Amino acid sequence: MIKKIQRSTWIYLAVAFLLVLLPFFKDERWFLFLMIQVFTFGIFAMSYDLLLGYTGIISFGHAMFFGIGAYSVGIILDRMEASYTSLLIGILVAALLGGLVSFIAGILTLKLKNHFYAMLTLALASMFLFIAEKWRSVTHGSDGFTFRLPELPGPLEDHRNITIYMFCLVMMVLIFFGLRRLTESPLGKILVAIRENEGRVESLGFRIMPYKVIISVISGVVASFAGVLYAISIRFVGTNVFAIDVTLDALLMTIIGGVGTLVGPIIGAGIIEFAHHYLSSLADVHWIFERWIILFGIVYILAVIFFPAGIVGTIKAKLHKRKHRKIEAKQQNADKMAS
Amino acid sequence: MESIIETENLSVSFGGHIAVNGVTVEIVKNQFTSIIGPNGAGKTTFFNLLSGQLSPTEGKVLYKGKDITRKSTIERSRMGIGRSFQITNVFPNITVLENVRLAIQSRENVRFQMFRHFTHYKAFKEEAINILDTVLLKDRMDSLAVNLSHGEKRKLEIAMLLALNTELLLLDEPTAGMSLEEVPAILDVIQNIKEDENRTVVLIEHKMEMVLDLSDEIIVLYNGELLAQGNPQEIMENETVQTAYIGGSQNGEHTSEVGTN
Missing domain, CATH: 3.40.50.300 (P-loop containing nucleotide triphosphate hydrolases)
Incomplete structure (x- = not known):
């Protein structure tokens, strides 16, 4: 077991290392930007998977945390001077607000059936979108606003995009390993048990509510941080961060990549972001490609029908089966030898 | 009495x-x-x-x-007070071993530990294996509970109850x-x-x-x-x-x- 964990950790680290090297071979602006999007949405989708994949909680308004993060850091950098202190304050405010809102949403609805959480988050997300549109003096309404980032030290300033790329990559890797530890901790195991059979968890003597609230808060904080990175990478915040599309993207990334696996949402983010990019550029060929959301809708339906465990989930199941077959074969051999 | x-x-x-x-x-x-x-x-x-x-x-x-x-x-x-259920009531999509391990985790009051890896509690796993051995389910411990036969699920129920001690x-x-x-x-x-x-x-x-x-x-x-x-x-x-x-x-x-x- 421990060996297996170590092996997968090495694989992940090797992939991360390759991603570190990548910009030295391909440093076009659009490509770096696309990869940064993959990293930020990878983080965001992981946070979504904590709820959906690990605990079985459905959220229809996850974009709200993303938006809270983006607006917090944007507004603070816009209002205060563009210094590292402001950036840090922005990140802290984002984390606090994200945590607070998810705590409130959790306390209010997680005692009830799951769809109440889905509905409340949807309503709250719409409310935040409304605030972002109407509170023009702070949010600049639906035009959004650009803001300045603090200057990077020395030569890094000349390679700003690569620096942001590296920062987002490192953050994604750290969050990935952090969340992996969380999901493989005793607490993480209880979350999965809650997803599987709430009533049984109770008869084992665990209270459900605290776990749901804890994971809701962690998910909210992580999603909010993804929003921070997104805003930093494009140096702009607009109301689109609160849009339902953002939640749908996270849902799609998680489902295509593999529900209940952390690496799945990252792979899903990669697929969706690159598909976005290439499909939109096919718009000249046929207008349908501009309406990529239609295509994704079809992909989504097909994935749910034929590929419900997602990419990573399917691979894992195959590996598990193979391992089992090997064990059984060994046992049969041993039985034969014995007889 | x-x-x-x-x-x-x-x-x-x-x-x-x-x-x-x-x-x-x-x-x-x-x-x-x-x-x-x-x-x-x-x-x-x-x-x-x-x-x-x-x-x-x-x-x-x-x-x-x-x-x-x-x-x-x-x-x-x-x-x-521990009970087993007439209608089998286990965690379907996790392994048999993990089902029992969770019951031991509850008994040992490990509830909110989120920084340690679950394998840190080696004794839980060992005990879970022992209990599965007593109910004759040890060779199925890596299977998902959903794949067990009805009789095996009943045994798992008892194993979980024993684990709660x-x-x-x-x-x-x-x-x-x-x-x-x-x-x-x-x-x-x-x-x-x-x-x-x-x-x-x-x-x-x-x-x-x-x-x-x-x-x-x-x-x-x-x-x-x-x-x-x-x-x-x-x-x-x-x-x-x-x-x-x-x-x-x-x-x-x-x-x-x-x-x-």
Whole structure:
């Protein structure tokens, strides 16, 4: 077991290392930007998977945390001077607000059936979108606003995009390993048990509510941080961060990549972001490609029908089966030898 | 003799149907008590009242002299009441080993640890494997619980209950739906639990031989009411039981589909 964990950790680290090297071979602006999007949405989708994949909680308004993060850091950098202190304050405010809102949403609805959480988050997300549109003096309404980032030290300033790329990559890797530890901790195991059979968890003597609230808060904080990175990478915040599309993207990334696996949402983010990019550029060929959301809708339906465990989930199941077959074969051999 | 759990005039009704009606019993500590009765007699409902899955409409449940009528399942579980379910109730998409490990984790009170890897608690895994070995499920420990046969799921239920190591064990038809070859193994497990001096077992069972063989005390329920309580000898000789239950069980079989079991 421990060996297996170590092996997968090495694989992940090797992939991360390759991603570190990548910009030295391909440093076009659009490509770096696309990869940064993959990293930020990878983080965001992981946070979504904590709820959906690990605990079985459905959220229809996850974009709200993303938006809270983006607006917090944007507004603070816009209002205060563009210094590292402001950036840090922005990140802290984002984390606090994200945590607070998810705590409130959790306390209010997680005692009830799951769809109440889905509905409340949807309503709250719409409310935040409304605030972002109407509170023009702070949010600049639906035009959004650009803001300045603090200057990077020395030569890094000349390679700003690569620096942001590296920062987002490192953050994604750290969050990935952090969340992996969380999901493989005793607490993480209880979350999965809650997803599987709430009533049984109770008869084992665990209270459900605290776990749901804890994971809701962690998910909210992580999603909010993804929003921070997104805003930093494009140096702009607009109301689109609160849009339902953002939640749908996270849902799609998680489902295509593999529900209940952390690496799945990252792979899903990669697929969706690159598909976005290439499909939109096919718009000249046929207008349908501009309406990529239609295509994704079809992909989504097909994935749910034929590929419900997602990419990573399917691979894992195959590996598990193979391992089992090997064990059984060994046992049969041993039985034969014995007889 | 000291009682561990007792009920006073316990009743519950669903709409107009009275499933358990004014049952007053005392279950003695460290004894093996069986509850028998035809299908629909209210046995499982009575269990649900003891373990907290249901609240009574009337009456009281006392655990070690304390009124626990309004306590939740979680509180009762923490006080030392564990139960297995007649309808198999496990965590389907996780491994058999993990199912048992979770029960041990609960018993050992590891609830909010989120920084350590779960394999840090090596003893949990070892104990889980041992328990699975006793219920003859060790070779299936890496399978997902959903892939187990019905009989194997029953064994897993018992394994989880053993893992909780509760003082009072409520076993709801542990051998129901098992193949004939599997029953003796489970009987052995139950026999072992019985021999543990600090455990009290309450068993719901249809197999009369098994009941007579294991029980110190038998409670007979009929139509939600307490018909008789006594040692196996007394119950076998009890005329009311013979006419009502043994005669009635045949009638009971026919109405079993609409029963509360």
